[in-house]
Amino acid sequence: MLANGRFLDHMKRQWKLLVLRGVLAIGLAVVAFTRPGVTLLVLATLWGFYALADGIVALITAFQVRDEGRPVWPLILIGVLGVAVGGFTLVRPGVTALAILIWIAAWAIGVGVLQVVLAFRLRREISGEWLLALSGVLSVIFGVVTIGNPQWGATVVVYTIGVYAFLFGLLLIALGLRLRGLNKRVAERFA
Numbered sequence: 591m592l593a594n595g596r597f598l599d600h601m602k603r604q605w606k607l608l609v610l611r612g613v614l615a616i617g618l619a620v621v622a623f624t625r626p627g628v629t630l631l632v633l634a635t636l637w638g639f640y641a642l643a644d645g646i647v648a649l650i651t652a653f654q655v656r657d658e659g660r661p662v663w664p665l666i667l668i669g670v671l672g673v674a675v676g677g678f679t680l681v682r683p684g685v686t687a688l689a690i691l692i693w694i695a696a697w698a699i700g701v702g703v704l705q706v707v708l709a710f711r712l713r714r715e716i717s718g719e720w721l722l723a724l725s726g727v728l729s730v731i732f733g734v735v736t737i738g739n740p741q742w743g744a745t746v747v748v749y750t751i752g753v754y755a756f757l758f759g760l761l762l763i764a765l766g767l768r769l770r771g772l773n774k775r776v777a778e779r780f781a
Contacts, residue, residue, distance in 0.1 A: 597662070597715070600655040602773050607651045608766030611644055615759030622752030631683055633748055634690045638679030640755075641697060645672020664704040664711075671700050691747065695736035698754070702729025718768035725761035728754065 618640045622633065649669030652661045675697040679690065705726030712719040732754045736747075 596656065597711075601712070601716075602769045604651050604655055605766040605769035605773065607647055607654075608762050608769065611647055612759040612762035612764075612766060614640055614643055614647075615755040615762065617759075619752045619754075619756035619759065622748045622755065626748050633751065634679050634694075635683050637694060637751065638676045638683070640676070641672045642676030642680065643672075645669045645674075645676055648672060662708070664708040668701050668704050671697055671704075691736055694751070695733040697733075698729040698736070699733035702726040702731075702733065705729065716768070716772065718765055721761050721765040721768065725758050725765075728757055728761070 618636065621636055646669065648665050652663075652665035652669055655662050655665065675693050679693060703726065706723050707726075709719040709723035709726060712722065732750070736750070
């Protein structure tokens, strides 16, 4: 369990990493919207870089944010999933579009479930945990829809990933800024 709000204190100090994850996601969305004719292979490579970077940032956060002195396991799993799937995508970009879509969908479902779990843990500590839960639900919905519709054309996939990345990024930025606001209110109270 959470020890006297130490977990929340660590999360509040890491608000910049949440915003960074959101900015990375929005960057992916901008590329998807401005270059819809890009091949799925190039998109998969770009997504591989994003997933790898997102995984690394999540791992850094997991080891900086502590829960009773231990790294936070949902963040570790999010990081490992991102590094594994992103690394696989970069090493094997020639894998068929269907396999890439399944990897992306599985990653989205896994990350989404873990973010809902993390939001559930934060529900008594902050009032904005619903943003993290909503980003998790959005990830799961995206993953399920993608697996259920493999016949989508490359352009539809590009736009779908763009919409997902944009909304996911906005939610992470909003949560990060909410945590930043908590820091400011605490600082003002003790100033």
